Amino acid sequence: MRYSFLGPRGTFTQQALNRICSEEDSIHIPALDSPRAIKMVRAGQADFAVVPIENSVEGGINATLDTLAADSDLLIYGEVLVDIAFTLAVRPGTTLEDITHICTHQAAWTQCRNWLGVHLPDVVHLPATSTAAGAAGLASDGEPGYQATLVSALAADQYGLEALREGVADNPDAVTRFVLIGRAGQLPPRTSSDKTTLMVQLPSDEAGALLNMLEQFKAHGVNLSRIESRPIGDSLGRYAFSIDAEGHLMDERIQSVLIGLHRVCPKVTFLGSYPSAAGRRIHPRPGTSDDDFLGARAWVDSLVERSH
């Protein structure tokens, strides 16, 4: 199998991919950014893509959410959680006093802002397409215009850099969620701990439209683990919601939610049902198990039958 990922080699994304399958058993294809990794799947150049979708510090990653939602020909097949801590990596011999510019991914910069404010208050950020891209620049010959990067400990080692400081992170519990994306096909079988990802558009000119949408989840006992608004992009004030709901498409309560959303929202895009990485078992609220829904449907059917 061919897996595209946010490259180059040594990104946190490749760490997530390694947890799905190693480079010995599969082909890892680095892409310049997440949208390009996803597009390689659409174009048939890769079977799956692994990209970051959410981090615990800043929330959803827009480039991934928007590329994924642009078409319903792709689905999420799985997720991986990676604990994130950074190494301040330099060319051997560089000291903290030598550092005026750091080149790294925006998410790394954001997650180390307080630490940098204390230890390198005047340092300037040069944005990179990924953490490892910053490391690759330092490892190459020539003058990259920066003296340090913030990368994983593994990448610092892989690129032959010196670890000036390790375990750099404002929040020691920071986690990033990565998703495995493939062309639409058979869903992973349901477990007792699944997630369903949706993109839902709201009608723009209706009082209570957001409440109507959320009501569908409440009425059917479905908990949400993430909800984020994304501008649709065609005019100001038009929004879609990117949502992770607890449950699988094969759960009766999720199907009922989808029926409800389809009735009250102009566009609903299904982006996959897959096992949750946290693995917490979902306990349906009373009255929302499969048996409850099937029993209720059988009762209504019997009333209809009797009235013929």
Ligand SMILES: O=C(O)C(=O)Cc1ccccc1
């Ligand atoms: O740049 C990387 O290594 C990535 O995989 C993206 C990223 C950057 C910072 C924290 C988590 C993921």
